[in-house]
Amino acid sequence: MTLLSLRNLTVRRGECPVIDDVSLTLQAGECVGLIGPNGAGKTTLMRAALGLLAHQGASSLAALPANQRARQAAWIPQDRRIAWPITVQSLVALGRLPHGRQATAQDSAAIDRALTRMGLDSFRSRPATALSGGEQARVLIARALAQDTPLLMADEPIAGLDPAAQLATLEVLHSLAAEGRGVLLSLHDLSLAARYCTRLILLDRGRIRADGPPAQVLTPDHLAQTFHLRARIHDTPEGPLLQPLERLP
Ligand SMILES: Nc1ncnc2c1ncn2[C@@H]1O[C@H](COP(=O)(O)OP(=O)(O)OP(=O)(O)O)[C@@H](O)[C@H]1O
Numbered sequence: 635m636t637l638l639s640l641r642n643l644t645v646r647r648g649e650c651p652v653i654d655d656v657s658l659t660l661q662a663g664e665c666v667g668l669i670g671p672n673g674a675g676k677t678t679l680m681r682a683a684l685g686l687l688a689h690q691g692a693s694s695l696a697a698l699p700a701n702q703r704a705r706q707a708a709w710i711p712q713d714r715r716i717a718w719p720i721t722v723q724s725l726v727a728l729g730r731l732p733h734g735r736q737a738t739a740q741d742s743a744a745i746d747r748a749l750t751r752m753g754l755d756s757f758r759s760r761p762a763t764a765l766s767g768g769e770q771a772r773v774l775i776a777r778a779l780a781q782d783t784p785l786l787m788a789d790e791p792i793a794g795l796d797p798a799a800q801l802a803t804l805e806v807l808h809s810l811a812a813e814g815r816g817v818l819l820s821l822h823d824l825s826l827a828a829r830y831c832t833r834l835i836l837l838d839r840g841r842i843r844a845d846g847p848p849a850q851v852l853t854p855d856h857l858a859q860t861f862h863l864r865a866r867i868h869d870t871p872e873g874p875l876l877q878p879l880e881r882l883p
Contacts, residue, residue, distance in 0.1 A: 635662045637785040637816035642691035645682045654840040665811035667831035668820040675840040676820040704732035708778035710788035714771050719761035729780030748779035768795045788819040804830040829873040
């Protein structure tokens, strides 16, 4: 089942296209990693796909009315600021808003599941603003999980997390896809992207340079042309491990 379809998506900043004629589809069961250097357009692509940025071309998600869109896709933005000192449980419960204002047993179950999945059971009653940056990031991911949508989109969800929390978070996202949802996430750690994503999309200056299984996308040529990087790629039982060696001119 197709959960997201982009056709000739273009976003201009002034005269300059920062997303340039991008077409792609994302199916249920896929965990798609959006990779590319700083400024490649990863955030812009996801925000336009969500209908949060003016664009040309078509996004199946942006075309939905806001209330349907919020039941179709959850969004974890890069900015993790939490404005008010509400409890972790209350913040995660905000993820249920698209499902109606009257709290139901289904809402409680979704909130409990999200808190447990993100290892936050013991944080429930704490003010969310009194947590560390990494803990707050996990709370915001839990809010998106509580939304219980077919599609989840996340902008650098593991930035600022410790290595164990990075693995735990990617395991959760990977398992959501294995359960039949769709996941689109941007990532800078290429080894983790290769290990946890079923498919990688390499973005460069607003265009798709490669799209496919991690081993086909993370090639020496793609790394050199797009990231200006020479890297050693070790094959391990856990997937390719990338060791950056040198910045190329
Ligand atoms: N508000 C803005 N006004 C003008 N240009 C912008 C704006 N936001 C982003 N850009 C430009 O759009 C391009 C794509 O930015 P975007 O944030 O999508 O990149 P990214 O791949 O997510 O980068 P990063 O890995 O650094 O987060 C960049 O060249 C950036 O300078």
